[in-house]
Amino acid sequence: MKAFFASEQLLHQPLQFMRAGRICARTDVPERAATLNAVLAAKGISTQAPPDYALNLPAVHSTAYLNFLKDGYPRWQALAQTGLEPGPEILPNMVPYYNGRIDQDQRPECPSPSVIAQASWYLGDLSSPVGPHTWTAALRSAHTAIAAAESVSASCGMAYALCRPSGHHAHHDRAAGFCYLNNSAMAVQRLRDTYASVVLLDVDAHHGDGSQNIFYHRADVMTVSLHADPANYFPFFTGYAHERGHGNGHGYSLNLPLPHGAGNDLFLDTLDKALMTIRDFRPQALVLALGFDGYKDDPISVLQLELDVYRHVGERISALGLPTVIVQEGGYMLDAIGPALDAFLQGVQHSPGA
Numbered sequence: 001m002k003a004f005f006a007s008e009q010l011l012h013q014p015l016q017f018m019r020a021g022r023i024c025a026r027t028d029v030p031e032r033a034a035t036l037n038a039v040l041a042a043k044g045i046s047t048q049a050p051p052d053y054a055l056n057l058p059a060v061h062s063t064a065y066l067n068f069l070k071d072g073y074p075r076w077q078a079l080a081q082t083g084l085e086p087g088p089e090i091l092p093n094m095v096p097y098y099n100g101r102i103d104q105d106q107r108p109e110c111p112s113p114s115v116i117a118q119a120s121w122y123l124g125d126l127s128s129p130v131g132p133h134t135w136t137a138a139l140r141s142a143h144t145a146i147a148a149a150e151s152v153s154a155s156c157g158m159a160y161a162l163c164r165p166s167g168h169h170a171h172h173d174r175a176a177g178f179c180y181l182n183n184s185a186m187a188v189q190r191l192r193d194t195y196a197s198v199v200l201l202d203v204d205a206h207h208g209d210g211s212q213n214i215f216y217h218r219a220d221v222m223t224v225s226l227h228a229d230p231a232n233y234f235p236f237f238t239g240y241a242h243e244r245g246h247g248n249g250h251g252y253s254l255n256l257p258l259p260h261g262a263g264n265d266l267f268l269d270t271l272d273k274a275l276m277t278i279r280d281f282r283p284q285a286l287v288l289a290l291g292f293d294g295y296k297d298d299p300i301s302v303l304q305l306e307l308d309v310y311r312h313v314g315e316r317i318s319a320l321g322l323p324t325v326i327v328q329e330g331g332y333m334l335d336a337i338g339p340a341l342d343a344f345l346q347g348v349q350h351s352p353g354a
């Protein structure tokens with residue numbers, strides 16, 4: 001299996017995030033990527049650096065949002081020239097009205113040229129700070145996903161994109177949940193250049209709200225997400241079973257929320273239901289958004305998954321026999337994410353479909 005990773009992805013060094021009214025230590029540390037890289041190396045899989053596609057990105061995000069991410073930090077620092085003392089990273093301090101309805105069209109650009117206003121418009125929460133190297137790291141993370149998609153398009157095989165920062169909470173024009181650019185959505189969109197229909201299956205513990213939103217009106221991309229019930233878990237506002245897509249996309253969005261505390265058996269039974277729906281859709285290619293934060297000891301987990309679950313996920317994905325891009329999403333327990341990836345790769349290799 002080919003694997004892709006860009007060393008610039010390590011440059012993103014968030015300082016903090018807000019949880020239940022408290023500033024917490026960051027969980028998306030660069031060591032996450034180093035740990036996963038070490039697992040690949042131990043299995044004899046060497047990562048390739050993706051080409052520098054610069055801003056030649058699959059059309060997933062608005063230009064105004066990309067410009068904010070690209071130019072925001074120096075503009076934030078320049079606030080010092082106006083007498084303000086900006087903090088070390090961009091964080092929003094307003095919550096502009098946004099109806100949040102996923103069946104409606106995208107928002108317009110931020111009406112204000114102020115970087116303070118744009119921070120509140122384009123950063124959806126206090127877990128997505130923009131530091132001096134966030135743009136570089138996020139862009140290279142997206143390049144990693146695109147390179148994996150191009151590799152799969154050329155080979156019809158499987159490729160792993162070691163993306164960090166993650167992407168599945170990033171909307172068309174909005175960062176959230178440690179995510180800035182939606183790597184999985186970009187992989188889907190690049191696969192669409194070759195394949196007529198693509199499924200995005202998300203097995204991270206959190207609902208892939210950004211990914212769902214990006215494809216919510218489309219019938220050529222099905223999004224399927226298994227995740228902890230969002231009623232009491234991030235991202236709270238979407239990820240419910242009644243969300244089935246809108247307009248042409250009606251029926252092409254599937255959410256399978258799991259009760260908090262769910263273990264391997266329920267997770268895998270639910271995954272089997274998801275795979276039946278996916279087979280009925282007859283996709284030509286698959287993107288797997290792979291997160292390990294459902295592991296029982298992950299610091300933000302509410303599920304009770306054992307590491308072995310990821311071997312079963314690998315087996316089932318491989319058995320589909322589809323051209324597949326695996327995009328790394330969450331997973332924050334440094335001692336666990338390596339063994340989790342190892343288990344997943346074992347499953348892929350041992351599957352009859354491999």
Ligand SMILES: [Zn+2]
Nearest residue numbers: 204206293330
């Ligand atoms: Zn997650």
